[in-house]
Amino acid sequence: GCAPSGGSGAGGGDELITVGFAQTGSESGWRAANTESMQEAFSEENGFELIFNAADNKQEAQIAAVRSFINQGVDAIVIAPITVDGWDDVLKEAQDAGIPVILEDRTVSASEDLYASWVGLDFEQEGRTAGEWAVEEAGDAGANLVILEGTTGSSAALDRATGFGEAIDGSSINVLDSQTGDFTRDGGKKVMEGFLQKYGSEINMLFAHNDDMGLGALDAIKAAGLVPGQDIKIVTIDAVKDGMQALADGEFNFIVECNPILGPKVAELVKKVLDGEEVPKSEIVPDGAFTQEDAIELLPTRPY
Numbered sequence: 001g002c003a004p005s006g007g008s009g010a011g012g013g014d015e016l017i018t019v020g021f022a023q024t025g026s027e028s029g030w031r032a033a034n035t036e037s038m039q040e041a042f043s044e045e046n047g048f049e050l051i052f053n054a055a056d057n058k059q060e061a062q063i064a065a066v067r068s069f070i071n072q073g074v075d076a077i078v079i080a081p082i083t084v085d086g087w088d089d090v091l092k093e094a095q096d097a098g099i100p101v102i103l104e105d106r107t108v109s110a111s112e113d114l115y116a117s118w119v120g121l122d123f124e125q126e127g128r129t130a131g132e133w134a135v136e137e138a139g140d141a142g143a144n145l146v147i148l149e150g151t152t153g154s155s156a157a158l159d160r161a162t163g164f165g166e167a168i169d170g171s172s173i174n175v176l177d178s179q180t181g182d183f184t185r186d187g188g189k190k191v192m193e194g195f196l197q198k199y200g201s202e203i204n205m206l207f208a209h210n211d212d213m214g215l216g217a218l219d220a221i222k223a224a225g226l227v228p229g230q231d232i233k234i235v236t237i238d239a240v241k242d243g244m245q246a247l248a249d250g251e252f253n254f255i256v257e258c259n260p261i262l263g264p265k266v267a268e269l270v271k272k273v274l275d276g277e278e279v280p281k282s283e284i285v286p287d288g289a290f291t292q293e294d295a296i297e298l299l300p301t302r303p304y
């Protein structure tokens with residue numbers, strides 16, 4: 001049959017393209033869907049051998065994984081960077097070793113000369129969309145809002161905060177507090193417990209940087225004797241299945257989508273880069289936003 005080409009100048013035949021993928025960890029439902037999408041796209045059937053590493057949300061571990069990919073002499077490296085900063089040295093090392101790097105999901109602050117391409121989402125717009133919903137919901141009455149932030153120093157958290165802040169600036173919304181829950185359910189629950197202890201029933205709106213933290217917060221809100229979706233209006237980002245279920249159930253009030261299915265695009269980019277084709281430096285995958293009615297309609301066919 002027609003075997004996939006080697007890509008990195010190997011003499012054709014049915015050699016697989018070896019790709020090291022440095023994933024952030026397994027903090028959320030979004031992450032699980034993203035990992036699955038990547039593993040499917042980088043399958044042997046598609047001509048790849050994938051070396052997968054999940055760094056448990058620890059930047060040093062992720063950098064160490066990239067270094068080990070370089071030492072193993074992989075054909076290409078894909079990174080979903082945990083934080084924006086700290087990448088310059090290891091990206092330079094990959095470049096010196098002649099190994100192209102493709103970024104997926106989050107961005108880095110390093111010079112774009114140090115990587116071939118990035119594919120991901122417009123996090124700032126996601127935050128803005130969430131903020132616009134919150135402003136409208138608060139109306140003239142106003143709202144006392146708390147925020148559960150994503151992983152500190154991640155582009156997803158930084159840009160969502162920027163977009164949201166812009167949208168609510170000058171509105172009737174009063175931000176009581178904003179702290180990181182590290183994109184996890186457990187983090188969301190613990191931080192929300194603290195907020196409720198401190199502000200009690202003063203809180204009537206919550207913005208969580210992802211579904212999972214919002215889902216964790218539901219436990220804390222119910223334990224405090226409050227009704228999520230009513231006493232506290234909740235807006236989150238991602239739209240994974242559990243989040244959409246909470247929205248359909250009326251426990252969340254609005255979700256901004258963040259598409260985790262990036263694998264096919266990243267795999268295509270890797271092949272093009274190894275074949276020496278021109279690729280765009282950055283590519284943004286579009287996102288939607290969902291109300292309760294949308295969630296009820298979409299849930300049965302939701303793939304993740």
Ligand code: GYE
Nearest residue numbers: 027028030105156183210
């Ligand atoms: O929203 C969150 C995950 O970087 C877009 O990371 C990603 C975010 C996503 O843990 O659930």
